[in-house]
Amino acid sequence: MTSFLKTTDISIDGARTLSREYYTSPEIFGEELEHIFLRRWLCAGREDRLTNPGDYFLAEVGRESVLVLKDRDGGYRAFYNVCRHRGTRLCEEHAGNLGPNIQCPYHAWTYGLDGHLIGAPSTADLEHFDKAEWPLFPVAVASWEGFLFINLAERPEPFEEAWSTLSGRFSRFNLPNLKVARTIDYDVKANWKLLFQNYSECYHCGPVHPALSRLTPPTSGENDLTEGPFTGGFMVMTRGAESMTMSGKSCGVAVGDLPEEDMTRVYYYAIFPNMLLSLHPDYVMFHTLWPRGTDRTFIRCSWLFHPATLGDPTFNPDDGVEFWDMTNRQDWHICEQSQLGVESRAYRPGPYSRRESLSAQFDREVLRSLGR
Numbered sequence: 001m002t003s004f005l006k007t008t009d010i011s012i013d014g015a016r017t018l019s020r021e022y023y024t025s026p027e028i029f030g031e032e033l034e035h036i037f038l039r040r041w042l043c044a045g046r047e048d049r050l051t052n053p054g055d056y057f058l059a060e061v062g063r064e065s066v067l068v069l070k071d072r073d074g075g076y077r078a079f080y081n082v083c084r085h086r087g088t089r090l091c092e093e094h095a096g097n098l099g100p101n102i103q104c105p106y107h108a109w110t111y112g113l114d115g116h117l118i119g120a121p122s123t124a125d126l127e128h129f130d131k132a133e134w135p136l137f138p139v140a141v142a143s144w145e146g147f148l149f150i151n152l153a154e155r156p157e158p159f160e161e162a163w164s165t166l167s168g169r170f171s172r173f174n175l176p177n178l179k180v181a182r183t184i185d186y187d188v189k190a191n192w193k194l195l196f197q198n199y200s201e202c203y204h205c206g207p208v209h210p211a212l213s214r215l216t217p218p219t220s221g222e223n224d225l226t227e228g229p230f231t232g233g234f235m236v237m238t239r240g241a242e243s244m245t246m247s248g249k250s251c252g253v254a255v256g257d258l259p260e261e262d263m264t265r266v267y268y269y270a271i272f273p274n275m276l277l278s279l280h281p282d283y284v285m286f287h288t289l290w291p292r293g294t295d296r297t298f299i300r301c302s303w304l305f306h307p308a309t310l311g312d313p314t315f316n317p318d319d320g321v322e323f324w325d326m327t328n329r330q331d332w333h334i335c336e337q338s339q340l341g342v343e344s345r346a347y348r349p350g351p352y353s354r355r356e357s358l359s360a361q362f363d364r365e366v367l368r369s370l371g372r
């Protein structure tokens with residue numbers, strides 16, 4: 001049985017917001033890439049982006065580009081997007097189909113979908129050159145609930161261990177079988193941490209999200225994960241509201257076999273360091289965050305529905321998509337304003353309220369990851 005805590009029951013212990021350099025310093029940004037984004041498991045998107053052998057997409061992690069693909073046997077693999085000859089990027093397009101193998105555009109070295117070098121023109125007369133010794137550099141891949149994860153660490157923590165807290169936690173939401181109805185990309189002029197902190201509290205919901213606050217009172221709900229890299233819980237919809245949509249009505253069939261209590265709740269989980277998972281009775285939204293600089297983050301947001309919803313014209317998935325696209329933009333805007341304010345010479349760390357205990361917990365996770 002999962003136990004839940006009110007956000008305000010969690011000790012805040014005098015926590016203050018991070019100091020300015022965490023939002024402005026290229027050195028700290030570099031450390032975050034090194035110790036967090038190049039070390040932890042990152043959500044790269046849904047498995048069904050790759051349906052046929054040779055299908056691929058690119059994931060950009062800091063300065064690194066990773067090729068995520070489906071191999072001949074239907075398995076998922078990932079490689080650095082770097083040729084073993086002179087290092088050139090193998091793929092430029094963000095997604096597509098590679099065909100039966102991967103060919104470098106520079107001198108046509110060719111790799112199998114399993115990463116092995118299978119062709120290298122005019123190398124037969126090279127001494128001490130064995131193609132078997134020049135495969136693409138692999139990146140670890142894992143799949144969980146229909147999502148693909150990558151890890152660029154040399155010795156990644158096994159995914160099952162890293163994800164043990166979450167394993168089985170969302171089974172009732174039927175995540176592997178849901179289908180993406182819409183994806184919207186956002187280019188946000190704010191540090192990635194401001195976006196994570198923002199997602200982790202609803203203290204801002206009254207002032208920033210009037211429509212959301214009508215559907216779920218900002219102080220409603222409880223948290224079941226309050227420590228460590230994964231935090232979150234649920235909020236409760238007001239009587240008469242069926243989902244988080246423009247109309248307040250539900251916009252699809254239930255995503256899974258949900259108990260009665262879940263039909264009036266929205267669950268929000270911040271999954272360190274790059275995934276935000278929001279589970280509604282009739283759809284699931286997930287964000288992936290990709291830091292681009294101290295004051296820049298690329299965000300991809302997708303909405304997942306039960307296939308029965310998408311095949312039924314009486315449902316209008318856009319009702320949910322529009323609601324969150326509006327709410328997302330409200331969040332990004334206030335985070336951009338926050339970025340600008342925090343950059344000021346006048347800014348000093350401020351006190352977190354008890355309603356921001358999960359934001360404070362997120363900051364601790366960042367600091368712990370950086371060894372501070």
Ligand code: FES
Pocket residue numbers: 083084085086087088104105106107108109
């Ligand atoms: S750099 Fe790729 S084949 Fe030369």
Ligand SMILES: [Fe+2]
Pocket residue numbers: 198199204205208209331
């Ligand atoms: Fe918000």
